[in-house]
Amino acid sequence: MTRVYDLAHGRAGDKGHAVNISVIAYDEAGFERLKRALTPEAVMERFKVVADGPVRRYELPKLRALNFIVDHIKGGGVTASLGQDLHGKSLSFLLLGMELPENF
Amino acid sequence: MDKVRIGAGAGYAGDRWEPALELVERGDIDFLAFECLAERTIARETQAMLQNPERGYNPLLVDRIRGVLKASVERGVRIVSNMGAANPRAAAKQVLKVAEEEGVPGIGVAVLLGDDVREVLEAMPGLTLIETGEPLESILPRMASANAYLGADGIKQALDTGAEVVMTGRVADSSLFVGPLLHSFGWSYDDYGLLAQATLAGHLLECAGQVTGGYFADPGRKDVADLARLGFPFADITSDGQVTVSKAEGSGGRVDRMTCTEQLLYELHDPTAYITPDCVLDITDVDFDEVGPDRVRARGARANPRTPTYKVSVGYPDGFFGEGQISYGGPNAVARARLAGEVVRERLKLRGFLYDEMRIELIGMESLHGPADGRTEPYEVRLRIVGRTDNRRAAEAVGLETETLLTNGPAGGAGDFRQVKEIYAVQSVLLERRFVDMRVEMVEAA
Numbered sequence: 001m002t003r004v005y006d007l008a009h010g011r012a013g014d015k016g017h018a019v020n021i022s023v024i025a026y027d028e029a030g031f032e033r034l035k036r037a038l039t040p041e042a043v044m045e046r047f048k049v050v051a052d053g054p055v056r057r058y059e060l061p062k063l064r065a066l067n068f069i070v071d072h073i074k075g076g077g078v079t080a081s082l083g084q085d086l087h088g089k090s091l092s093f094l095l096l097g098m099e100l101p102e103n104f
Numbered sequence: 105m106d107k108v109r110i111g112a113g114a115g116y117a118g119d120r121w122e123p124a125l126e127l128v129e130r131g132d133i134d135f136l137a138f139e140c141l142a143e144r145t146i147a148r149e150t151q152a153m154l155q156n157p158e159r160g161y162n163p164l165l166v167d168r169i170r171g172v173l174k175a176s177v178e179r180g181v182r183i184v185s186n187m188g189a190a191n192p193r194a195a196a197k198q199v200l201k202v203a204e205e206e207g208v209p210g211i212g213v214a215v216l217l218g219d220d221v222r223e224v225l226e227a228m229p230g231l232t233l234i235e236t237g238e239p240l241e242s243i244l245p246r247m248a249s250a251n252a253y254l255g256a257d258g259i260k261q262a263l264d265t266g267a268e269v270v271m272t273g274r275v276a277d278s279s280l281f282v283g284p285l286l287h288s289f290g291w292s293y294d295d296y297g298l299l300a301q302a303t304l305a306g307h308l309l310e311c312a313g314q315v316t317g318g319y320f321a322d323p324g325r326k327d328v329a330d331l332a333r334l335g336f337p338f339a340d341i342t343s344d345g346q347v348t349v350s351k352a353e354g355s356g357g358r359v360d361r362m363t364c365t366e367q368l369l370y371e372l373h374d375p376t377a378y379i380t381p382d383c384v385l386d387i388t389d390v391d392f393d394e395v396g397p398d399r400v401r402a403r404g405a406r407a408n409p410r411t412p413t414y415k416v417s418v419g420y421p422d423g424f425f426g427e428g429q430i431s432y433g434g435p436n437a438v439a440r441a442r443l444a445g446e447v448v449r450e451r452l453k454l455r456g457f458l459y460d461e462m463r464i465e466l467i468g469m470e471s472l473h474g475p476a477d478g479r480t481e482p483y484e485v486r487l488r489i490v491g492r493t494d495n496r497r498a499a500e501a502v503g504l505e506t507e508t509l510l511t512n513g514p515a516g517g518a519g520d521f522r523q524v525k526e527i528y529a530v531q532s533v534l535l536e537r538r539f540v541d542m543r544v545e546m547v548e549a550a
Contacts, residue, residue, distance in 0.1 A: 009326055009362065011319065013371035016235060022369035024362070049474030058375050062391045062404070063365050069373050075463070080144070080527055082425065082463040082490045084471040094473045 005096040007034055012092035017076040019051075019088035021095050024065040031064040037100045043068055046098050050074055050091065068095070108288045110281050110305070111338040113172065113185075114138040115312030117145060117162055121171055123313070123336035123355065128175045131352040133338050134288070136176060137280040138168065138185035139310050146274060147419025147528040149190035150220070150249035160191030161198065161271075169269075170202050177208040177268055184259060184280050188215060188271035190249065195271045196547035204549065214267035216258045218542035219274040221416055221535060222250045231533040233418075240533055246420035248528060252540050253415050255381030256302075257293050259283025261544045274417070276380045278306030281339070289343045299383045300407035301345035304390060307378070308349055308367055308402060312336045315349060315367040316398075317357030330356030350399045359398040368402075381414060383407035413534035422529035423460070426491050426499030428506025429467075431519040433484035440514040441466055441487045447513055448489050448505045455505075457498040459491035486519075492527070499524045 007030035010022045023038065025031035040055040047055065052072035059066055073088050075081040085091070111133040113124030117140040127133050140162050153160025162168075165187045176183055188195040192215035203211050225231070229241035236242075251274035260283050262270040272280075282302040285291065291298050308315050316337045317328040328334075335355020340348045351359055368387060372378055378385040389404040428448070432441040445464040452459075467486035470476035491502045503522020510517055 009322070009366065011366040011370055015371055015373060018373070020369070020371060020373055022366060024365050024369075060369075060375055060388065062389060063368070065365060065369060067369050067372065067375060075461070080425075080529075082461055082492060084465070084467065084488060090472045 002100045002102070003096065004034065004038070004098045004100065008096070010092045010096060012089050014087035014089065017073055018069055018071045019073055019091055021068045021070065021092050022065055023068065023095060024063065028064065033100065034066060035059065038066060043070070043095065046095065050094070107340055107342050108135065108285060109133045109338050109340050110135040110137060110284055110309070112137055112139070112309040112312040112336050114140050114168070115310065115314060116140065117142060117164065119312060121168070123334070124168075124172050125175060126352050126355055127336055127338060128172050128179060128181050130354070131338050133181055135284040136172065136181050136183050137284070137309070138183070138187060139277045139280055139312070140164070141186040141189055141274065143417060143530055144419060144528045146190055146251055146417070147249040147530070150419070153191045153194070158194050158197070161189050161195035162187035165195055166198050166202060169199050170206065173199070173202055174206040174208050177203075177211055182263065182268055182270075182284070184263070184270045184272070184284060186272045186275055186280065188273050190220065190273060192217060192271040192273050193545070193547055196269075199269050199271065200547065200549040209549070211269065212265065212267035213269045213271065213547050214262040214265045215545050215547055216254065216262050216270065216272040216275065216542070217545060218258070218540055219251045219254050219272070221252050221540060222247060224535065224539050225250045225416070225418065225533070231535070234532045234534070236531065240418070243418060243420050243531060247418055248421055249419040250416055252535060253381050253417070254540070254542055255279045255410070256282035256286050257382075258542050258544065260286035263287035265544060265546055267546065276382070277310035278303050278380050279382055281306030281309055282382055285341055296383055296407040296409060298345045300385060300405035301347050302341065303380055303383055303385045303407065304387065304402055304405035305339040305341055305347045305349070307385070308364060309337050309339055311367065311370065313357065314370065315363055316351045316359050317363055320363055320366060326362070328356070328358055332356060347402045348395065348399060349402060359400055360394055361392045361400065364392045364400050364402065377408075379411060379415070381410060383410050413536055414540055416533050416535045417530050418533065419528045419530050422527045423492055423494040424496055424499035425525040425527055426493070426502030427523050427525075428489045428503040429486055429521045430506055430509055430517045431484060431486045432514070432516055434516065437483065437485055438466065438469065438481045440516060441485045444487050444509050444513045444517060445489060448502070448509065451505050452491070452501055455501065457493070457495070457501050459493045459498065461492045463490045464488070496524065
């Protein structure tokens with residue numbers, strides 16, 4: 001079983017009702033695999049418990065990084081969220097904990 | 105001057121104290137920038153100013169400035185900060201007072217004004233709110249603050265006065281770093297190649313410790329040496345736009361490709377269009393070179409011309425959060441905590457309190473990453489109940505009814521805690537630049 005965590009590190013930051021999560025691969029092979037596995041649809045599936053989406057993905061090949069924008073965090077918006085994690089900053093580890101399909 | 109060194113003294117209002125002084129004393133910096141103004145804070149500070157015209161600046165300003173002012177003046181380090189919040193003039197007076205007390209009287213303090221656009225917006229109810237698409241009119245009656253994110257050109261003007269300290273209200277975080285470069289190098293405000301690299305440097309530094317190993321450590325996988333003594337960053341920027349990030353020698357933390365990449369992408373959405381008042385930054389081709397121990401060169405930033413508008417944040421009061429917490433441990437802890445949550449909800453309803461939104465969650469199970477379906481039950485959990493309401497008494501009742509669980513709830517509850525917070529909501533509009541009267545003033549000692 002391989003998790004995103006085994007191939008990459010990352011950080012989450014908020015902007016209003018969206019959160020951005022970077023996924024930075026440790027090496028080129030990991031980056032290629034993450035690019036295949038972490039489609040916006042796959043990430044949306046993982047985040048549907050905390051966000052309504054959609055998820056957008058940007059690629060930064062020089063940095064071997066993907067940047068995900070997860071829109072419409074549940075309970076977020078113009079007023080601060082009631083959640084313990086007001087800004088969704090812990091959500092990087094929700095993505096890093098995601099398991100990748102084998103042989104993919 | 106061929107090279108300028110700018111340090112980051114704080115990355116948020118409550119940041120640590122020692123690293124700024126360390127940069128002044130051992131970092132050989134020319135400028136020290138403190139970013140201390142979160143998005144929602146300024147609404148609260150504007151209201152404080154309306155109560156008392158000598159308030160409305162960052163409450164920690166005096167202590168923070170006292171910590172570095174004498175050492176900075178003696179070494180020729182100039183200070184730039186948004187700690188002026190809603191009232192940069194009052195902040196400047198406080199700085200002058202500290203200067204007197206610390207034995208460095210006669211310094212110049214300049215303020216950047218014009219970000220407060222409440223009056224301008226009063227006359228423009230038809231502007232569209234970016235977040236909801238509704239007209240500004242819908243929140244105007246409740247408007248508590250309205251501040252345009254000013255840019256580096258204003259900070260440059262303030263530094264051109266020769267002032268040792270510059271106090272601003274709302275400016276873009278990165279502009280706190282770009283301004284000193286415009287001032288030092290006499291760059292054109294239309295040279296987007298240079299503005300791109302300067303904004304890149306500002307973006308990397310604006311959260312202070314987040315580029316030197318803060319918010320990074322993951323034991324056994326991403327270790328950070330001496331995190332307790334984490335040093336804050338500085339950047340060396342040359343007049344032709346080369347940027348190198350590092351930190352004071354002997355401080356804790358690490359500066360390398362990994363820490364820089366995490367911070368580069370922090371709070372960034374479309375990498376081709378990071379909008380600041382100075383330019384629209386494109387980091388698609390940014391790359392990092394580790395050029396020495398804890399020394400990283402950042403290159404490849406590009407920028408498109410700045411937009412014709414300023415982003416304006418409009419703050420308005422939006423009720424209260426009432427919160428209560430209590431813990432349960434040992435056999436059947438999760439079931440006892442869940443029962444406790446249901447009891448509080450029922451009791452609040454019986455007392456007739458209504459909430460726009462209520463959240464009941466178990467810390468240790470489901471408070472961060474969604475519902476606990478299928479997760480193993482932990483040995484102990486903490487119940488957290490939060491309600492949002494316009495009624496202060498209803499907000500207070502949430503914590504009080506959590507407290508009553510001690511004698512009126514399930515067995516074994518302990519460690520209760522409660523609080524009520526006044527909430528400010530924030531929405532944004534875009535305002536044409538010509539409506540903003542940006543200006544610089546020198547403030548004299550009282």
